[in-house]
Amino acid sequence: MYNNNPTLDFNKKIEEDKQGNIFFKEQVVSKTNDENKKFYIESYGCQMNFSDSEIVASILNDMGYASTRDMEESDLILINTCSIREKAEDTVRKRLRVFDKIKNKKPGTLIGVLGCMAERLKDKLLHQEKLVDLVVGPDAYRDLPNLIATADDGDKGINVFLSREETYSDISPIRLGSNGVSAFVTIMRGCDNMCSFCVVPFTRGRERSRDPFSILAECNDLFSRGFREVTLLGQNVDSYKWKNPDTNEPVDFADLIEMVAQIHPDLRVRFSTSHPKDITDKVLENMAKYENICKYIHLPVQSGNSRILKKMNRTYDREWYMDKMRAIWRIIPDCAVSSDIIAGFCGETEEEHQDTLSMIEFSQYSMSYMFFYSERPGTLAARKYEDDIPLDVKKRRLQEIIRLQNQISFRKNQASIGKTFKVLIEKVSKRSDTDLAGRNSQNKMIVFPRKDAKIGEYAYVKVTDCTAATLKGHLVDAPEV
Numbered sequence: 001m002y003n004n005n006p007t008l009d010f011n012k013k014i015e016e017d018k019q020g021n022i023f024f025k026e027q028v029v030s031k032t033n034d035e036n037k038k039f040y041i042e043s044y045g046c047q048m049n050f051s052d053s054e055i056v057a058s059i060l061n062d063m064g065y066a067s068t069r070d071m072e073e074s075d076l077i078l079i080n081t082c083s084i085r086e087k088a089e090d091t092v093r094k095r096l097r098v099f100d101k102i103k104n105k106k107p108g109t110l111i112g113v114l115g116c117m118a119e120r121l122k123d124k125l126l127h128q129e130k131l132v133d134l135v136v137g138p139d140a141y142r143d144l145p146n147l148i149a150t151a152d153d154g155d156k157g158i159n160v161f162l163s164r165e166e167t168y169s170d171i172s173p174i175r176l177g178s179n180g181v182s183a184f185v186t187i188m189r190g191c192d193n194m195c196s197f198c199v200v201p202f203t204r205g206r207e208r209s210r211d212p213f214s215i216l217a218e219c220n221d222l223f224s225r226g227f228r229e230v231t232l233l234g235q236n237v238d239s240y241k242w243k244n245p246d247t248n249e250p251v252d253f254a255d256l257i258e259m260v261a262q263i264h265p266d267l268r269v270r271f272s273t274s275h276p277k278d279i280t281d282k283v284l285e286n287m288a289k290y291e292n293i294c295k296y297i298h299l300p301v302q303s304g305n306s307r308i309l310k311k312m313n314r315t316y317d318r319e320w321y322m323d324k325m326r327a328i329w330r331i332i333p334d335c336a337v338s339s340d341i342i343a344g345f346c347g348e349t350e351e352e353h354q355d356t357l358s359m360i361e362f363s364q365y366s367m368s369y370m371f372f373y374s375e376r377p378g379t380l381a382a383r384k385y386e387d388d389i390p391l392d393v394k395k396r397r398l399q400e401i402i403r404l405q406n407q408i409s410f411r412k413n414q415a416s417i418g419k420t421f422k423v424l425i426e427k428v429s430k431r432s433d434t435d436l437a438g439r440n441s442q443n444k445m446i447v448f449p450r451k452d453a454k455i456g457e458y459a460y461v462k463v464t465d466c467t468a469a470t471l472k473g474h475l476v477d478a479p480e481v
């Protein structure tokens with residue numbers, strides 16, 4: 001029987017390579033029968049890509065495609081790609097070799113490259129990778145039905161048009177990899193910042209904000225379906241701006257998080273990524289005002305040195321960043337902050353690298369994503385600056401950064417021992433199915449014996465032990481207020 005509303009079941013893996021690059025890799029499963037066409041999708045890169053795959057799944061579902069986790073039985077294999085570092089693109093090319101084998105066995109299978117690598121390489125990808133049938137950029141997913149029809153007819157389907165308006169606001173994403181508790185909600189697309197090292201403005205186009213009504217509708221719907229946490233996504237959420245065309249009333253990011261927080265006190269609100277130049281005291285004040293806006297900010301510093309920050313075109317300097325940290329500590333004393341850091345950017349001296357280390361110490365990040373600089377073709381840095389730091393120096397500096405960050409993370413975890421946190425229970429622990437795991441407001445995962453607690457509920461957990469990565473504890477009664 002035809003089933004156009006497949007039950008999705010999911011197995012998401014977060015993979016981390018040696019450089020600390022994080023990949024979300026998800027596989028979708030649906031229970032359906034053989035009459036359906038089936039698609040298989042893998043996603044790499046940032047949370048926005050992960051979120052886009054949920055939009056793609058919804059569009060394909062409307063076409064009658066069901067999802068499968070078994071690529072060998074699929075009619076359409078999609079890979080949602082990332083271009084942020086060379087390594088990310090290498091990973092995708094390796095996966096294409098695997099898909100190649102499947103296509104050899106089953107020649108009718110269509111192979112599609114979606115996302116940032118599709119956008120960056122455009123038709124070059126079709127010349128370089130002969131097996132690819134579809135190349136679809138991040139703003140062209142609505143065109144998938146046409147492109148698939150073209151490819152079914154034996155031609156190549158390509159659309160890499162970047163839009164100034166597309167926000168997919170009316171498409172209800174199919175929640176891939178969902179634990180039924182937390183979901184990503186994209187609130188804006190693109191980026192206007194032009195950091196000199198970064199490929200994203202080229203792959204994702206101009207910044208545009210989604211209308212707040214559709215964001216609130218999506219969050220309301222998630223809450224009514226039992227979800228208890230939304231993460232609002234954008235490359236630079238603090239520059240969210242929208243104007244009501246009827247009243248001319250503006251809505252900024254501080255207003256938006258307040259509106260989402262007011263949906264229900266039991267709906268946690270998170271967001272990512274914040275840009276140090278744009279995060280305002282109004283945002284921090286609203287975070288302090290609402291218990292359900294999580295006390296956690298991902299505030300990538302990139303470098304601790306003002307000269308390098310200028311070359312990176314980050315538009316803030318060391319002092320400005322430190323002032324932002326001081327504002328966070330003043331307005332939200334219990335806030336955790338995490339960062340992204342790049343080691344060995346063009347021309348970085350040993351002293352300038354030391355400034356990054358001292359910035360990590362100053363900021364006391366709960367965690368960081370740490371990378372060495374990878375030159376991306378077409379970016380401002382590639383055109384203007386020589387990638388002159390030898391690989392072994394980049395790697396050594398990165399190791400120093402990682403070592404320091406690990407020490408700080410461990411120290412911060414140890415300081416949590418003896419404290420009690422409210423956690424939202426997300427899953428069964430990976431190590432033991434008698435344990436559950438959930439995050440506190442500061443985004444720290446805490447593992448504890450399950451007793452009567454259930455996934456999707458809030459619980460109070462007293463921390464008794466820790467590793468560098470996780471806190472361990474046990475359930476306690478709610479503290480008296």
Ligand code: SAH
Binds near residue numbers: 198234274372
């Ligand atoms: N919009 C976010 C970051 C998106 S990319 C922000 O502005 O913070 C995620 C991270 O990848 C960046 O913060 C940066 O640390 C890293 N990154 C981006 N381009 C890179 C490059 N060319 N080489 C190494 N790391 C890079």
Ligand code: SF4
Binds near residue numbers: 193199201275
């Ligand atoms: Fe890239 Fe900078 Fe935009 Fe982030 S803010 S996506 S680092 S250009």
Ligand code: F3S
Binds near residue numbers: 049200
């Ligand atoms: Fe990668 Fe594109 Fe995200 S380059 S980090 S998938 S916006």
